Each structure stands twice: as structure tokens, then as C-alpha cells.
Amino acid sequence: MKKQVCVEQKKGRWNCHQFHATTEFYADFGTYRVALTVPSHYVVGATGKRIQTQAHQGKKTTTYTYLQNDVHDFAWTAYPAFQRFVRTFKADKDVTPQQTQAAAKLLGLPTSALKLRDVQMIFLLPPERVGQLEKYVKTTRDSLLFYGLRYGAYPYQTLTIVDVPWEGKHRGSSGMEYPTLFTVGGKWLSAPNTLSFEFTLIHEFGHQYFQGMLASNEFEEAWLDEGVNTYTNILLMTEMYSHLMIAPRQ
Numbered sequence: 265m266k267k268q269v270c271v272e273q274k275k276g277r278w279n280c281h282q283f284h285a286t287t288e289f290y291a292d293f294g295t296y297r298v299a300l301t302v303p304s305h306y307v308v309g310a311t312g313k314r315i316q317t318q319a320h321q322g323k324k325t326t327t328y329t330y331l332q333n334d335v336h337d338f339a340w341t342a343y344p345a346f347q348r349f350v351r352t353f354k355a356d357k358d359v360t361p362q363q364t365q366a367a368a369k370l371l372g373l374p375t376s377a378l379k380l381r382d383v384q385m386i387f388l389l390p391p392e393r394v395g396q397l398e399k400y401v402k403t404t405r406d407s408l409l410f411y412g413l414r415y416g417a418y419p420y421q422t423l424t425i426v427d428v429p430w431e432g433k434h435r436g437s438s439g440m441e442y443p444t445l446f447t448v449g450g451k452w453l454s455a456p457n458t459l460s461f462e463f464t465l466i467h468e469f470g471h472q473y474f475q476g477m478l479a480s481n482e483f484e485e486a487w488l489d490e491g492v493n494t495y496t497n498i499l500l501m502t503e504m505y506s507h508l509m510i511a512p513r514q
């Protein structure tokens with residue numbers, strides 16, 4: 265399905281780009297309520313919260329309904345071999361008082377202003393990546409914590425992380441961000457200490473803020489999202505992962 269979304273920037277003046285298949289986006293905020301009917305053996309992920317599941321026995325199909333307010337796009341995926349794992353980011357448990365105090369000092373804010381929210385994290389992994397699940401969970405937790413303490417709590421109830429199946433990676437679908445859902449792509453031959461997987465996951469998560477929540481124009485001002493997001497990406501890696509990258513001195 266091709267789409268073209270225009271944004272009214274000034275009264276009567278529309279910002280309207282041609283649609284390209286692999287591109288960035290610019291659109292206005294809205295509420296999406298979407299019903300997806302798929303063969304029942306498909307595993308589905310989508311923007312927002314799944315609010316209804318209805319199986320159609322005779323047709324061997326299932327309808328999943330999703331709802332999300334205050335986003336500027338909707339994305340979904342369906343694949344029979346996905347394995348689905350659900351974890352919760354618990355603000356009270358996953359953020360230590362020391363981490364909150366350090367961020368409050370850095371920002372000159374009271375700790376009460378940095379309270380994060382619980383988030384349901386949904387992981388859709390192809391079978392060959394399931395053994396890496398805990399790495400996905402840890403990196404996503406770290407991202408919710410770091411971006412949340414510095415820029416404000418992630419405001420949505422769900423976050424879906426999709427590791428694209430091998431066939432899809434060749435078509436450029438891994439490493440892409442959409443509201444409350446993003447894709448990553450584990451590599452078969454990536455040395456652990458390059459942390460390329462972690463960098464990509466953190467990066468795609470960061471786009472929930474830049475440009476997800478800010479909704480800047482990715483077509484015309486790419487630096488606003490890629491620049492600020494990559495800067496924060498590196499700050500997080502330096503603070504939380506550099507001990508894994510640097511070989512100990514002899």
C-alpha cells in the first residue's frame with residue numbers, strides 16, 4: 265500500500281513530499297485504531313496497544329485490533345515464525361535512586377521531575393535469534409532508562425522490537441523506526457565487542473524521541489533527528505557500554 269501524508273505547516277500551505285518505498289517520513293499526530301485480519305498462524309506486531317483479538321474459526325484467520333493516540337504513523341508486521349516475548353520495564357525497579365539522583369543533578373531538576381513510567385516491551389524474534397533474547401531485553405531497558413531520565417519518560421504503554429527475518433534484511437527493512445515499534449537486525453558474524461547490535465537497537469529506540477515525539481521533518485532536516493539521536497546514542501554507549509568495548513590494559 266502506498267501512502268502520501270501531507271502536513272499543513274502554515275495556513276493553506278501544505279508540505280507534501282512524493283512517497284518513496286524506502287524513505288523517511290513527515291506527518292501530523294493522530295489517533296490510530298487499526299484492525300488487522302491475518303491467517304491465524306501469523307504472529308503480529310503493530311504500533312500501539314492490542315485491545316482486541318478475535319479468531320474466525322471457519323476461515324482460519326484472526327483479527328487483531330490496535331489503538332494508539334498521539335503518534336504520526338502506524339506500522340505493523342506479520343510473520344509465521346516470529347516468537348513473541350513480553351517483558352515489563354518497571355520504573356520503580358529498573359531505575360535505581362542513584363541513577364535518578366545523578367540525572368537530576370546533571371539537569372538541575374528535582375528527582376520528582378524524573379519519574380519514569382512502566383512500559384510493556386514486546387519482542388518479536390525469528391527462531392535463530394531467540395537465544396539472544398536477554399540481550400534485547402537489557403539493551404531496551406537501558407534505552408528506556410537513559411533517554412527517559414534525560415529527555416522525559418517514554419510516554420506510551422507499549423514498545424515493540426522486531427528483529428527482521430533474514431529474507432527481510434536483504435530488502436532493507438531492518439534498522440527502521442516507527443512510533444512505538446522499531447526494527448533491528450542481528451548480524452550472523454558480528455564480533456561481540458563491536459557492540460554493533462546494541463548500537464543499532466539504542467539508535468532505533470532513540471528515534472522514538474527524535475523524531476517520533478518531536479515530529480520534525482525527516483525529509484528536509486535530517487540532522488534534527490539523526491544528529492541529536494546519534495549524539496545521545498554515543499552518550500549512552502560511553503556511559504553504560506564502554507567497559508565492554510575497551511580491552512583491559514595489560
Ligand SMILES: [Zn+2]
Pocket residue numbers: 467471490493
Ligand atoms: Zn537513524
